[in-house]
Amino acid sequence: MKIAVVGTGYVGLVTGTCFAETGNQVTCVDIDERKVQKLINGIIPIYEPGLDVLFNRNTAEGRLKFTTSLAEGIEGAEVIFLALPTPPGEDGSADLKYILKVAGDLGQLLKEYAVIVDKSTVPVGTAEKVHDYISLGAQVEFDVVSNPEFLREGVAIEDFMKPDRVVIGTKSERAKAVMSKLYAPLVRQGNPVIFMDERSAEMTKYAANAFLAVKISFMNEIANLCEKAGANVDDIRKGIGTDSRIGKRFLFAGIGYGGSCFPKDVQALAKTAQEYAYDFQILKSVMDVNAKQKTKLLPIINQHFNGDLKGKTIAVWGLAFKPYTDDIREAPALENIQALLDAGAKVTAYDPEAMDNVKNVFGNKITYAHTSYAALDDADALVIMTEWPMFRTPEFNKMNLLLKNKVIFDGRNLYELDQMNELGYTYYSVGRETISQAVEQAV
Numbered sequence: 001m002k003i004a005v006v007g008t009g010y011v012g013l014v015t016g017t018c019f020a021e022t023g024n025q026v027t028c029v030d031i032d033e034r035k036v037q038k039l040i041n042g043i044i045p046i047y048e049p050g051l052d053v054l055f056n057r058n059t060a061e062g063r064l065k066f067t068t069s070l071a072e073g074i075e076g077a078e079v080i081f082l083a084l085p086t087p088p089g090e091d092g093s094a095d096l097k098y099i100l101k102v103a104g105d106l107g108q109l110l111k112e113y114a115v116i117v118d119k120s121t122v123p124v125g126t127a128e129k130v131h132d133y134i135s136l137g138a139q140v141e142f143d144v145v146s147n148p149e150f151l152r153e154g155v156a157i158e159d160f161m162k163p164d165r166v167v168i169g170t171k172s173e174r175a176k177a178v179m180s181k182l183y184a185p186l187v188r189q190g191n192p193v194i195f196m197d198e199r200s201a202e203m204t205k206y207a208a209n210a211f212l213a214v215k216i217s218f219m220n221e222i223a224n225l226c227e228k229a230g231a232n233v234d235d236i237r238k239g240i241g242t243d244s245r246i247g248k249r250f251l252f253a254g255i256g257y258g259g260s261c262f263p264k265d266v267q268a269l270a271k272t273a274q275e276y277a278y279d280f281q282i283l284k285s286v287m288d289v290n291a292k293q294k295t296k297l298l299p300i301i302n303q304h305f306n307g308d309l310k311g312k313t314i315a316v317w318g319l320a321f322k323p324y325t326d327d328i329r330e331a332p333a334l335e336n337i338q339a340l341l342d343a344g345a346k347v348t349a350y351d352p353e354a355m356d357n358v359k360n361v362f363g364n365k366i367t368y369a370h371t372s373y374a375a376l377d378d379a380d381a382l383v384i385m386t387e388w389p390m391f392r393t394p395e396f397n398k399m400n401l402l403l404k405n406k407v408i409f410d411g412r413n414l415y416e417l418d419q420m421n422e423l424g425y426t427y428y429s430v431g432r433e434t435i436s437q438a439v440e441q442a443v
């Protein structure tokens with residue numbers, strides 16, 4: 001099948017590459033000329049494990065192409081995916097300007113029937129709006145389908161090629177047949193294609209992300225209560241996660257969720273609720289809890305240094321919003337580093353993939369270490385923000401020689417409490433230990 005993907009960000013690139021891998025002829029379109037030139041030259045602008053192998057194979061075999069021309073990209077395409085940004089507008093709702101601009105352009109350009117697919121995360125009613133915008137110029141028949149994407153960064157290829165489910169929102173039998181054919185190689189027994197109407201598909205995407213954000217925030221609140229009550233959130237996680245009704249995943253307490261999706265999508269769903277005059281209380285709490293959780297370690301760090309961080313050197317391990325990505329959008333590390341700088345501390349940071357992106361934010365305000373150990377050299381304490389696997393089993397002997405003080409503030413609960421005790425570390429983590437009265441007052 002010939003398909004077009006408009007937008008070559010995370011989702012567009014993965015969608016295009018994976019559909020090329022399943023034998024389709026794919027053209028990806030982006031207005032960013034530099035990005036398109038890079039892609040034509042074989043340079044992938046994002047770090048995503050496994051993407052390079054598929055990308056190289058499919059570009060080499062001519063199934064995956066790139067252009068800045070929408071007209072050229074959609075020529076002869078049976079399916080046109082819109083994988084465009086939907087950032088928060090000023091009021092928190094999803095800004096549809098990128099989607100509706102392309103929809104208007106498509107109306108002028110379509111020469112034969114095509115299925116236009118909203119792959120972006122868009123609020124209820126967007127498929128209808130896209131339909132209206134295309135209709136303004138279209139001389140041919142077309143359908144607009146909502147097909148939200150559920151991939152996670154870092155495991156995007158696996159998520160895309162072996163999806164738990166594929167949600168397709170359309171009432172058109174013709175579009176259903178086209179989409180079923182396209183997804184046939186990806187859906188396995190038990191991992192179904194679920195058909196529904198457009199509005200329900202749009203809402204499904206927000207419901208999924210908001211539910212996961214609720215799950216994480218709930219555990220973060222349990223963790224905060226554990227600290228007061230002298231319980232251990234890791235044990236609680238195991239204790240409840242083994243109940244199949246609850247499930248083991250997304251129960252990890254820490255310093256809150258970040259990334260390009262949960263924060264903006266929870267906010268956008270809250271805005272949708274407001275538009276329909278529905279008071280969605282849980283969402284308001286989730287946003288509130290997460291905002292507090294992201295900077296949870298700061299008062300503890302401050303208290304540890306008796307309220308004086310001036311001149312202290314803090315090593316920070318982990319800058320990306322989660323491991324296996326270089327994405328720093330809404331990463332808790334950014335807010336924490338800024339607060340440490342504001343308090344007069346010096347920051348030496350290390351991340352295996354996200355350093356270049358962080359340099360664009362902090363420039364020379366912080367120091368960038370070449371290795372995780374180099375970041376510790378003469379540091380007064382270590383702060384852990386992202387759970388990259390390499391941080392899980394460090395050589396503590398080496399760390400002991402480099403750190404000025406054996407102090408770790410761990411936002412991701414990487415180490416066992418007993419182990420840290422034995423090693424003689426002052427170790428602060430999330431939800432696993434009664435924090436001292438003094439710190440508790442500061443929190």
Ligand SMILES: NC(=O)c1ccc[n+]([C@@H]2O[C@H](COP(=O)([O-])OP(=O)(O)OC[C@H]3O[C@@H](n4cnc5c(N)ncnc54)[C@H](O)[C@@H]3O)[C@@H](O)[C@H]2O)c1
Nearest residue numbers: 007008009010011029030031032083084085086120121149
């Ligand atoms: N990133 C994720 O993990 C993820 C997962 C699921 C869903 N989503 C959703 O998918 C959508 C895209 O997310 P993303 O992270 O890939 O976005 P992104 O910002 O990384 O990429 C969007 C791309 O669209 C391009 N673009 C903008 N206007 C254009 C136009 N008129 N024509 C062609 N290209 C244009 C931009 O240059 C950019 O390359 C969002 O709605 C997001 O919420 C993202």
Ligand SMILES: O=c1ccn([C@@H]2O[C@H](COP(=O)(O)OP(=O)(O)O[C@H]3O[C@H](CO)[C@@H](O)[C@H](O)[C@H]3O)[C@@H](O)[C@H]2O)c(=O)[nH]1
Nearest residue numbers: 149150151152153216250251252256257258259261321322
């Ligand atoms: O138990 C957990 C799991 C995750 N997180 C945090 O939650 C955030 C999001 O993690 P994750 O969901 O793995 O990353 P994303 O790539 O943002 O993926 C989410 O957002 C995408 C965009 O909408 C969806 O497609 C995915 O299904 C959805 O998981 C990160 O900051 C994680 O550190 C926790 O704090 N605890």
